[in-house]
Amino acid sequence: MKRHIDISAVTRNRFEEIFGKGKIPVRVSAPGRVNLIGEHTDYNDGLVLPVAVNRYVHVTGRIRQGSSIEIHSTAFGELHRFSFESEINPSLSGWKRFAEGVIRTILKNTNKQVGMELLVENDLPVGGGLSSSAAFAAGLGSVTAMLNRIELSPFEFARTLQNTEHVYAGVECGIMDQLSILLSRMGNALLIDCRTLQIDYIPLPADWSLIVLDTGVRHDLAFSEYSERRLQCTKIVELFRQAGKGFTSLRDVTACDLDQLEKVAGSSGVLLRRCRHVVSENHRVTKTVSALKTSDRKRIGHIFHDSHQSLKNDFEVTCPELDSMVEAACHAPGCIAARMTGGGFGGCTVNFVTADMTEKFINETLSDYRKRTGRNGTSLQVSGIDGIMPCEGKHQ
Numbered sequence: 285m286k287r288h289i290d291i292s293a294v295t296r297n298r299f300e301e302i303f304g305k306g307k308i309p310v311r312v313s314a315p316g317r318v319n320l321i322g323e324h325t326d327y328n329d330g331l332v333l334p335v336a337v338n339r340y341v342h343v344t345g346r347i348r349q350g351s352s353i354e355i356h357s358t359a360f361g362e363l364h365r366f367s368f369e370s371e372i373n374p375s376l377s378g379w380k381r382f383a384e385g386v387i388r389t390i391l392k393n394t395n396k397q398v399g400m401e402l403l404v405e406n407d408l409p410v411g412g413g414l415s416s417s418a419a420f421a422a423g424l425g426s427v428t429a430m431l432n433r434i435e436l437s438p439f440e441f442a443r444t445l446q447n448t449e450h451v452y453a454g455v456e457c458g459i460m461d462q463l464s465i466l467l468s469r470m471g472n473a474l475l476i477d478c479r480t481l482q483i484d485y486i487p488l489p490a491d492w493s494l495i496v497l498d499t500g501v502r503h504d505l506a507f508s509e510y511s512e513r514r515l516q517c518t519k520i521v522e523l524f525r526q527a528g529k530g531f532t533s534l535r536d537v538t539a540c541d542l543d544q545l546e547k548v549a550g551s552s553g554v555l556l557r558r559c560r561h562v563v564s565e566n567h568r569v570t571k572t573v574s575a576l577k578t579s580d581r582k583r584i585g586h587i588f589h590d591s592h593q594s595l596k597n598d599f600e601v602t603c604p605e606l607d608s609m610v611e612a613a614c615h616a617p618g619c620i621a622a623r624m625t626g627g628g629f630g631g632c633t634v635n636f637v638t639a640d641m642t643e644k645f646i647n648e649t650l651s652d653y654r655k656r657t658g659r660n661g662t663s664l665q666v667s668g669i670d671g672i673m674p675c676e677g678k679h680q
């Protein structure tokens with residue numbers, strides 16, 4: 285695990301203002317991630333291609349006397365205190381419940397429960413589609429493990445973090461965010477096969493910039509719609525099973541099977557469209573990998589376009605603002621490829637841009653977006669960086 289002892293003076297002062305002077309704390313910086321392609325495929329055992337980016341949740345912590353835990357979040361401007369002597373308060377909600385859940389889960393089944401003082405600082409926008417919640421959990425979990433001298437394998441750790449999102453944040457997410465935050469490598473995207481957990485590193489073209497554009501829109505329905513999409517995918521697998529196919533997930537479905545689904549899925553066609561998105565999106569991940577290897581701008585532009593259209597029309601997780609941002613980007617100078625990224629219903633788009641056109645691209649896209657929607661979007665130029673547990677070579 286990457287441990288930082290070169291804590292900035294600002295963090296050190298902030299830490300001491302909250303917790304008082306004492307031992308030098310340890311610090312872990314958990315990056316956010318942007319998914320290049322492979323959307324809503326991770327929980328269907330499919331392929332994804334995320335990049336860990338240079339925006340972080342920093343967690344600084346040290347051991348304290350006794351068994352109580354104090355966590356201060358600068359993003360929320362609040363302190364949470366709890367002790368292992370009592371169970372988690374069932375009425376606890378929001379970031380406090382999630383933070384407590386992460387720590388309790390990491391320490392479950394160990395006899396290690398040291399008291400801790402923890403400071404959480406963000407330069408990753410909260411709820412902005414760059415996986416701030418998975419980074420929060422990964423940072424807290426890593427410092428908890430370090431201070432309690434617990435060794436975790438990246439895969440075991442990723443599964444534990446995913447489980448805490450399900451139980452304590454109420455989001456039935458896949459495994460993509462956790463693995464990319466832990467295992468990414470500088471200058472590369474991470475190709476994850478979410479069925480086998482095989483990981484390959486795919487270099488990003490050096491003369492392309494990676495730009496994240498935030499629509500500024502956050503929809504409350506994102507959580508409920510996400511759960512609904514998951515349920516629909518499970519239902520499709522069940523329908524195939526009833527029709528005699530031995531599928532365990534949508535990863536098993538081929539384009540030829542879609543005709544059969546049309547017959548059994550009823551007249552609405554909704555399930556057929558959901559399935560078509562997942563099947564075609566897996567292919568697009570593979571095609572993106574080969575387009576990246578040859579720096580094929582035209583091809584990647586088409587693939588991102590098709591992905592966005594599929595998410596808009598078949599999976600129905602975009603919104604007018606995401607569609608407008610992508611359309612604006614496609615008309616802007618220097619654009620190589622643009623699509624929505626993450627769960628959808630607001631949040632961000634991901635864009636490849638010719639490096640020397642970056643500023644012009646951002647200005648023109650955001651100005652066009654403003655004309656189309658009356659909203660001010662924002663931009664982040666990001667680069668692919670190491671995850672918390674960077675590794676050499678292939679995995680699994």
Ligand code: GAF
Nearest residue numbers: 323324457458459460626627
């Ligand atoms: C969210 C989830 F957390 C991921 O697991 C993934 O499903 C993504 O939405 C959609 O691709 O970020």
